[in-house]
Amino acid sequence: MAASDMTASLRRLGLTPTEAEVWLRLLEDGHRTVEELAHRTGRTPDEVKRTAERLIERGLAATGCPDHACLAPVEPTLALDQLSHARAAELQQARLAAANAYRDHRRAVHRQTAGDLVEVVSGPRIADRIRQFEGAAEHEIVRFDSPPYHTRGSANPLEIRNLARGVGYRVVYSAAAVQNAAYYAANIQPCIAAGEQARVLTTVPVKLTVFDKRLAIVSMSSVETEANDSLLLVHPSSLLSALLGFFESSWRSAYPMHLGDQIPPTLRPTHRRILELLGTGVTDDTIAQLLGISRRTLSRHLAQLYQRTGATNRFQLALHAAHKGWI
Numbered sequence: 001m002a003a004s005d006m007t008a009s010l011r012r013l014g015l016t017p018t019e020a021e022v023w024l025r026l027l028e029d030g031h032r033t034v035e036e037l038a039h040r041t042g043r044t045p046d047e048v049k050r051t052a053e054r055l056i057e058r059g060l061a062a063t064g065c066p067d068h069a070c071l072a073p074v075e076p077t078l079a080l081d082q083l084s085h086a087r088a089a090e091l092q093q094a095r096l097a098a099a100n101a102y103r104d105h106r107r108a109v110h111r112q113t114a115g116d117l118v119e120v121v122s123g124p125r126i127a128d129r130i131r132q133f134e135g136a137a138e139h140e141i142v143r144f145d146s147p148p149y150h151t152r153g154s155a156n157p158l159e160i161r162n163l164a165r166g167v168g169y170r171v172v173y174s175a176a177a178v179q180n181a182a183y184y185a186a187n188i189q190p191c192i193a194a195g196e197q198a199r200v201l202t203t204v205p206v207k208l209t210v211f212d213k214r215l216a217i218v219s220m221s222s223v224e225t226e227a228n229d230s231l232l233l234v235h236p237s238s239l240l241s242a243l244l245g246f247f248e249s250s251w252r253s254a255y256p257m258h259l260g261d262q263i264p265p266t267l268r269p270t271h272r273r274i275l276e277l278l279g280t281g282v283t284d285d286t287i288a289q290l291l292g293i294s295r296r297t298l299s300r301h302l303a304q305l306y307q308r309t310g311a312t313n314r315f316q317l318a319l320h321a322a323h324k325g326w327i
Helices: 003-012 017-029 034-041 045-058 077-108 113-117 125-136 157-164 175-179 181-193 222-227 238-253 269-278 284-291 295-309 314-323
Strands: 061-064 070-073 118-122 140-145 168-174 197-201 207-211 215-219 230-234
Touching (some): 003 017, 017 070, 034 045, 034 070, 045 061, 118 125, 125 157, 125 207, 168 175, 168 181, 168 238, 175 181, 175 197, 230 238, 269 284, 269 295, 269 314
Parallel strands (some): 140 168, 168 197
Antiparallel strands (some): 061 070, 118 230, 140 207, 215 230
8 A cells, every 4th residue: 555545544544644654664664763753754843752652642653762762663454453443433422422513403494294205305415415415325225217417327327336335226217218328338337337237117216316225316317307407305204115115116126237156158248238138128229339349240149149049130149048048
């Protein structure tokens, strides 16, 4: 890890910039006197001495050398665990304080009971709120995905980062989303490759995203967006439970967009992509566009798949792939 990254990590644990710099210098140099550390870091001896005392208190350093005139790093696991726990406790206190402050605010402005369950967000705040909720997710995000998009249908690096840190994603796409070649290439395919569980329906009943089963956002349809660019925030309630149940029933009936565990390792990458797209309901022309190949080339690939599976049409090919556990 680069020194700048390590410094940032230590600061997140509660060390000051000076403490992080002096401790990293000790790791690099070993035993050093206060004067030597001051010279190496460009700080005054008094400042380094105070920093050394704090590092000793934190359990990250100890006096070294026979005459105890120098400082040395010590094995940091216990000290860093204590710093981590202390930092987590501070963050939890801050979270509770912020939540209490917001509840006080809502009481102060005399929100109605229904207003505590459903909020309306409109205009330029929409994209920011979506990113805030998605960045704060801890367990799972489920979504009905259909145009139009408040994020302009661009790539979603936040989802890829969330997947990398263990947040699960289940997304049911509408055929209209999959048929958009630019959106498929920039958003759908990279997210599936990163671990998103994706399925498709001809249409989705509503534009919906649910974060950790605690908060849902419901966006307007294409027609409604033209008249009122807004979304609804649904807090824990029977309405949120109903939306989750709606998603689960749609998820069970949707068609998977990714391959199964039994896919033959000898199957060519292009043939894998074709199988992923066959069940989405898109046309051959759309598949060719999404793969960046000509219609004739797609026909040649399909003929090769038919020959391999004994199928004579797309329907038989899809049945064979499902029976063999390829999809």
